[in-house]
Amino acid sequence: MYQLFFTPEWFNGFDLVFEAIILIIALLIAAYSWKAYKFSQENKFAYFSLAFVTVALSFMFKIFTYGVLYFSPVREVTATVLKPLTGSGLQFADLFYRSAFFAQMFLMLVALLLIFFVAQKSRDRLTKLYEVSQMALFVYLIFLISFIANFKYVVFYLTGTVILGLIVVQYYKNYLNANKNKNTFNVMLGFLFILIGNIFFVFVYLYNQLYVFGELFMLVGFLILLRTYRKIKRRSNHE
Amino acid sequence: MSNKRRSRLELIYDILLSIQNKGGTIKPTHLMYKSNLSHKLLNNYLEELIGKELILIEEIPSRKKKVPSKVINLTDKGSGFLAEYRRMREFTDAFGL
Numbered sequence: 001m002y003q004l005f006f007t008p009e010w011f012n013g014f015d016l017v018f019e020a021i022i023l024i025i026a027l028l029i030a031a032y033s034w035k036a037y038k039f040s041q042e043n044k045f046a047y048f049s050l051a052f053v054t055v056a057l058s059f060m061f062k063i064f065t066y067g068v069l070y071f072s073p074v075r076e077v078t079a080t081v082l083k084p085l086t087g088s089g090l091q092f093a094d095l096f097y098r099s100a101f102f103a104q105m106f107l108m109l110v111a112l113l114l115i116f117f118v119a120q121k122s123r124d125r126l127t128k129l130y131e132v133s134q135m136a137l138f139v140y141l142i143f144l145i146s147f148i149a150n151f152k153y154v155v156f157y158l159t160g161t162v163i164l165g166l167i168v169v170q171y172y173k174n175y176l177n178a179n180k181n182k183n184t185f186n187v188m189l190g191f192l193f194i195l196i197g198n199i200f201f202v203f204v205y206l207y208n209q210l211y212v213f214g215e216l217f218m219l220v221g222f223l224i225l226l227r228t229y230r231k232i233k234r235r236s237n238h239e
Numbered sequence: 240m241s242n243k244r245r246s247r248l249e250l251i252y253d254i255l256l257s258i259q260n261k262g263g264t265i266k267p268t269h270l271m272y273k274s275n276l277s278h279k280l281l282n283n284y285l286e287e288l289i290g291k292e293l294i295l296i297e298e299i300p301s302r303k304k305k306v307p308s309k310v311i312n313l314t315d316k317g318s319g320f321l322a323e324y325r326r327m328r329e330f331t332d333a334f335g336l
Binding site for chain 2: 032033036039040042044045048118119170171174178181183184186187228229232233235
């Protein structure tokens with residue numbers, strides 16, 4: 001059976017709980033950003049919301065495919081439901097896994113790229129036409145990377161690491177520009193943890209227990225983002 | 240005040256904030272100076288804000304004048320708008336948007 005990479009068996013299932021928490025956090029941030037868009041009608045909020053919805057969708061694909069891989073009852077139900085697609089003897093099962101992993105990787109890379117573009121200040125951006133053509137090129141490259149990553153998963157995590165590195169630098173600049181505001185620091189820290197988690201994933205082929213550290217760092221990163229979001233949301237009406 | 244051109248939303252925020260800073264009630268002339276807007280532009284915005292129930296105009300009888308003088312009051316919905324705008328700005332700053 002096709003598998004993206006081998007995870008430590010004792011950890012199977014825990015990672016799905018982590019991913020479910022991350023999915024909820026991503027949806028909460030997306031929902032608030034959408035609310036801000038409805039309030040201000042500024043497109044940047046809609047793009048930011050779309051980025052986090054895409055993160056959530058990516059994790060949804062991951063939970064589904066890994067769930068099917070880990071648990072045989074889920075696998076049996078899925079095999080029955082998807083029989084018309086995967087064939088009676090599951091001869092197309094490999095194709096099904098590849099498609100699901102492709103969707104997971106493609107969506108995650110698109111989301112990271114979108115966050116990177118939206119987090120750039122408008123004065124740093126290029127002209128609109130140039131920006132669109134640049135994004136189209138990036139989306140094509142991400143499509144290509146996600147395809148290749150199905151055969152060599154390291155490519156996906158390496159690309160993710162590069163984009164996350166750029167996002168962290170962007171948020172470090174934002175932190176300095178905002179007079180070292182605590183919320184901007186927390187957002188930078190959150191993405192830094194996600195970046196470290198991603199670096200661990202790159203080296204899972206050397207030692208599969210690194211997957212656990214990767215998942216832990218990723219979860220802590222998103223929890224820091226959640227903390228910042230909650231802090232902003234809890235701000236009283238009379239402040 | 241910065242030279243940067245204010246967006247529509249920023250203008251509305253500045254108008255409502257000027258009223259809030261005056262304890263929730265302000266005279267139209269004071270508001271014009273505080274919000275740094277022309278008479279015509281301010282009236283346009285005030286009409287919009289009244290329509291959205293963010294402010295209301297109150298007429299106060301004056302002993303000296305025959306015509307009652309007008310004051311602008313900030314409604315609860317207006318205070319809510321200010322709080323939501325501040326939250327949104329904090330979100331914008333934190334996430335570098």
